[in-house]
Amino acid sequence: MPRSRRVAATTGSPRRLPRDRHGRGMRSPVTGPHLPPLRTRIDEFDLTLASTAAYLRGLWPELEGVSFQVADAPAEAIHDDHVDRWKVSREARRIIFFRLPIVRFLRTQEGEEKDEKLLVESCVFRAVADYLGRDPWELAPGRYRHL
Template identity: 55%
Template sequence: MARPPRVRSSGRAAFRDRHGRGLRSSAAGPHLPFLRTRIDLFDDIVASTAHYLKELWPDELDDVVFRVAGLPQRAPESSFERFRVDKSKRVVTFYRLPIERLTRTPESRQQGDAEWQHRALVEGYVFRAVGDLLGKDPWELAPDRYR
């Protein structure tokens, strides 16, 4: 199966050019693959979950654009929103920092399956946002996903 395209709305470059000295090399050396950052992992989870939902609901999600941003542009009134759904433009934007840092998770996250729990957390927000966009309960979108 082809890997879904990455989701990224920030213009963050993969490398930095400091003081005109040229692009920086990898910290792991030229012969090793680049390390995966938290941003890359979050982008991959959102992209793969969006691709999965687009396969299940092709007609409803055909023209929907999924975006990832660090934080909402506006200052929060009481709490940070985790995602924004613009039904008229058919755009869903996920905010990485509020999802990863401000969402309460079970205490077991410190143990064993932290990677799986992180994936389930992010996927849960993708399901909620798409459910909000389509006017459906998130559990109706993919009832067999976690069985």
């Protein structure tokens, strides 16, 4: 038995109005109007990198004017036996961190944000040590000495 087709009444306007879902109104943001927006993993990565770089700038005056940049992962960072996690350019006074290789090679369980922050911090320390020509353990003398 064929169903009858309803024909929508034309209102004269060719534009369609935004539709809500099942008559419940338009959707609101997940956080609501009274909560701050949620941080994404990319925001956490950038914040960890920036705070570690600021800490090292306070210790080493040689880092004044050095720019710390974040890129995804360019094709020239992928080699046969390894993938670069950062690139140091002393002439341009720049350190570029490749976010995807740093985060993707991290083998953690769900919800272990502390491990991800430690990995990002260790990459910043190693890249700065590479830039300065020093050992990463020399960058913050006494910081890791247990009392």
